[in-house]
Amino acid sequence: MIELNEERKDRICRLLLEYDSNIVEIVRFGSSVYAPGYARDVDFLVITRKKREYGGYLDSIDFDFEVDVVVKEVGDSLKSDFAFQVLGAFEVLYGDGRYLAEMTKYFDPSFEDAWNCIIGIEGAKNVFERRSEARSESELDGSIRLAFNILFDAARIAVMAYLATEDTRWGRTKRMLPQHYRDEFEEFINTLHIDYFYNGNYPDNYEDEFERWYERVESFVRRLEERRR
Incomplete structure (x- = not known):
């Protein structure tokens, strides 16, 4: 079971922002949101104005659980299958969600x-x-x-x-x-x-x-x- 209380969420955001001050949004998504009792890892979508070296994002989140971080730059769009995965269950930890909304605005299920x-x-x-x-x-x-x-x-x-x-x-x-x-x-x-x-x-x-x-x-x-x- 993976527990992310408000203190842990705040610390994750702080550590990521210390590594990349250009981050505008941090979004947690996937099983840790909708089924934390069964989750094996925590997925994050980081939206930044300018990417840094990918390994630094992973190293920033030094907790007792596995993490997966997807890093996108402002102006990028998300492919339909990944947008579906993120939007299925998510929580905006940092920012107001407008960058995520912009990235997924063409997602049109039929x-x-x-x-x-x-x-x-x-x-x-x-x-x-x-x-x-x-x-x-x-x-x-x-x-x-x-x-x-x-x-x-x-x-x-x-x-x-x-x-x-x-x-x-x-x-x-x-x-x-x-x-x-x-x-x-x-x-x-x-x-x-x-x-x-x-x-x-x-x-x-x-x-x-x-x-x-x-x-x-x-x-x-x-x-x-x-x-x-």
Whole structure:
């Protein structure tokens, strides 16, 4: 479990700013935000006016947990897949978030993106089918978990497209859905994302389980798309 109280957050920001005084925003994102009890590391996005040597950012955060730091300069844009990862769950530790908003302003989730997560080249179906190529038990486990999580991503993108919002934080989008869809989406969060992907607690009969959830997510996306037309 990774605990980041306000004192630790302030110290992280202070240490990073001591190394790079041009930093304008520091954003924590990922599992340490939405599931700190299960997080194995802490991800940071650092936005600066001028980058310094990358290793210095890592060395600045000298704590008893693993960290990953992505450094971007003001004016950079974030690729869609990384923007989705950051915006999924984040906390602005330093700054007011306007630079992050500027970097992600062209992020525009659509139902086409949701369907790509289901049946695209890197979609859940193909990722799951490629599990037979795994060279070890850990690689097989990773493929299975990833396939379940991509199904969750499909549902999340469909929700954003349905609500016509760029706010990807699924705790918030869940509250904006009609009750029936909200309950269904909560199941996707708790089972596909938290239990199966993050905790790895998928059942032994994972082939049948994947097909069951595949059909549920496919139906969920289709129904949202039909209502949005």
